Amino acid sequence: MAFATVLDRYTQRDIDGFYRDGLWDRLTMFGELEKQNRIRPEKVFISDSTKTFTFAEVHEIAVRLAAGLHRQGIGAGDSVAVQIPSWAEFAAISMAINRLGAIIVPVQPIYRTGEVSHILRTAEVKAVFTVEEYRKFNHVEMFLAQRGESETLETVITVRAEKPHAGALSYDELLVPGPLANLEAEIGSGLGPDDAFAIVFSSGTTSKAKGCLHSFNTLACSARIQGEEYNYSDADVQFGPSPVTHTTGLVTSLILPLIFGAATHIMERWDPEEGLRAIEKYKCTGTINASTFLQTVLGAFDPLRHDASSMRFWTLAGAPIPAPLVEAAREAFPQMKIISLYGRTENVTTTMCHIDDDPLRAVTSDGKALRGQEVRIIDFEGHEVPLGEEGDIAYNGSMHLFEYIGMPEEERAMFTEDGFSRSGDLGRMDEDGYVRVTGRLKDIVIRGGMNISVREVEDLLAGHPGVDQVAVVAMPDPTMGERACCYLTLQDEGNRLSLEEIKGYLLDKGLAIQKVPERLEILDEMPSTPTGKIQKNVLRERIAERLLASAEK
Template sequence: MTIGDFSSGSAPGTRRDPIGRDVRFNRALATRWRSKGYWLDTTLAALTEDLAASDGDRVMAIEGERCFTVAEILIESRRLANALLERGLGLGSVISYQIPNWYEGCVINLAASMIGGVVNPLVPIYRDNELTFMLDDVKARVVFVPESFRNCDYAAMMLRVRKRLNHDLEIVVLRGAAEGCLSYSELLSAGITRRPLPRVDPDSVYVMMHTSGSTGRPKCVLHSHNTFLVQGRVHALELRRSQSDVQIVASPISHVSGMILANLTPVVGGAKIVLMDRWSAAAAIDLIHQHDGTALGGATPFLRQLVDAARAADDHLPTLTCVGTGGAAVPPDLIREAQDWFPNAVSYRIYGCTEVPTITSGTNSRADMEHGAETDGRIRHVEIRIVDPVSGAALPTDAEGEILACGPQMMLGYLRMEDNDGAFDADGYFRTGDLGRIVDNEYILITGRKKDLIIRSGENLSPKEIEDVLHTHPAVSSAAVVGMPHPRSGECVCAFLVVCEGHSIDLLEIDRFLCNAGLSRQKVPEHVEIVESLPTSVQGKVLKAELRKIAAKISHGLRHDLTK
């Protein structure tokens, strides 16, 4: 079945980007999005300059005790753009950043837009192994990092990573200094002299963002200026955002959702943003009161903790009008709790992915609260097909099948051409790998995942990546990793191990080994089960579904023990 009003596309071709990369590009779809008014053929820089000309003194972003007007952000971004041009960056140059939710993230994105650069956000939890692959994958010219943050010396880590790369990388340190790196203040000082800005093609790549896949190797998603800017327009239109709104940005700005909220909400939607560089429900409540916050979005644990903290304080947060939750399994009862406790807010589930960030937009009225709890949102500005996950045949409305999506906010494709093979159907619809069905001809309900990803607190974790490292341990004969239900994070990592004869291993040893191997803490198993053998099919493939059932039983037993 197909939901939407778009006609079928044609087979995509490719375009050559300014530095010689071949990029997947569907010209038929591009023509359609322009004719329907979705693609405006502009850039974030152009929109911000227009906003500064008309309302430059308006506060755009707040971080801690500092407020930044539109004009101030624009001026600093122009200086950074000048400095980057001075250092030889320009059209097509990849600009990476691994930073907390600091205002400099807005500056970096805007400066990149000015010079036709490509931003490459890196999640702060990534460590040496992931960073080496990702930075080498995109051939980043420069990377911005904090000197240190939350007990991690990012500058020292990035210096180690640079030694492992096959290309030159300049490291810029924010809010500090480190030997062998350039400080952000030094870089800005070189940008006083204005340099002419290049003409930027809105169809060119603007965002490169890695997303974990079931193959284990992260895939790099490509968004153009046009596909990225649509996200902000859809968000503002469907959720009725305006200049009177104050968006609390708790989602990491290196995630696609946080990136949209931090960079597009103020410019496209008009709302003011308040940046949180670390999540705390108590701190979020304080910020909502301090700034009359109206909107908050984040992964499931954020909402759970916010409701619990607000109840403990007997605080109904009367200014809050919009609470969107996604990125991990969202219990319907949690949405209902939020709706009951925050009487002026619309609480809802949303669904999307890095490839198609706004597949659903959530509900925008308390009159539609039940759909907000029981479904994963309204289908808006995107076309959905439900197909048989094996044959690809179209299915009827009420059938469960694989979800395919196509819309103006869909990525151009993946960086590596081979990753595009099988990612789209013949008409250009993206295969999400998720299972679901249409509800009341307007909403979508996610019922499962075709892919094997573990979603821990909104983070997509690849089992194969963890398994590959586990298999290098001398005591491990074979390993399989699955998601285990967890009351706070949605899922946690559970490893099933077959141990080599004469060896032994425990959770502490696995923890030490994986951390030393360079995996981030979120990927380290929270439970290890030693087994004699792994269940396999006649073809020898590990039956992950069986292991997930065992993990669910183990999780239930652990929670039961805690309640005794």
């Protein structure tokens, strides 16, 4: 399969403008690493709970890994998957793949045979880095079994393997000894920053994950502009609890600190107590992730035991941000700016607030278009709607994917005639250009012909003192077409909430009776992606199946 190129998405005039405006740069990811290795080789670049690597160490390991991959037949344009936890080795592995001009295919560790098979087939993966066993699941055996069925997968490499595994190479075996200059010459030249760099698969909150093909520039552009918004510098230390094998972690825990010469600390498994200890130990200054992470940190934070005073900003992205959460964070961490951001795998960052914005902006909006980017609110025909009216949030700019791999019809349907991509997310824009995400097109509950925005209901319920997490979805109904079903997790499992209590609370808040959920489901835990997005597709399917089973009895 021939993947799309930069000229399939952008005109030469567009490209020239992106370079002129400093949105794109001539360096590849490996080129950025070489730059930092020249400037600050002994500075620690990346750490996890057990390992640290300096810029010089990452550079050396990346060259040796690239040479090993080269000897395994991996070259420019080949796809290499990486399914490991958030371990510090991810940096050198990614740099090595990029040094060859190969394409990085990050795979989230929770994915199993069904998702992995789809990714291997879609991205035409030729080699994979994985773990032997992690969280009681044998990943290497899964990939070896997949190799027997795949038309492209040839090489399976294990990271942090305790012993050799038949049929697989180890990470250490792949490190080629010898002078780096000789290995560089053996590898030859790679590709450029506008060539295919990564295929990142969407989280799959609504359907089968889509493979989004990006160049280094389309991803790094987000890091460059976010850095400007944060007043970022080499003095910063990024805190990275989101998986590095997805867009948020890849861009903000690896690319952002890399291009600014900063440091980064990543976590393989989220635990708020451990997170607070890491922030204090490494003097972390900023982070970008879903609201779930901040919410659990606030639950664990004790000012007598924890010191988070180094944190300058905490950007909330990937899931709706309840206003009470922002207000609680401002109380607990007064020195830290709470910033809202809205993005998606297809174009990385759509809107965000500036670090110097009025703090209320994070409560009332999800930010505005970044420098050099355009955002519109459009109707179903692609026409811009008047300010303040709800519509589909559409983006155009220098961070667009090149293509949905193998899904041309979905890709065509996403774009308007004038180059804006429909997000499928609903929002409103104010007179200052700030956008508020109000829900998803599929989040609308159409009850007897009335459109109910679930975001309105969720925001109100998020303020209930007994509610931890909330998700409202449509459930099928033979009379009304759809009704609203409310899923909750509770702050105190011993203090159960009833549907009548929820109804009374919402009505007291002024919600119209037609918008009040008509079914309540209490969960121990919400189904969510590793990046913290609640999987509403799972909840919709769950309630539909339950209703069908009840009807058949």
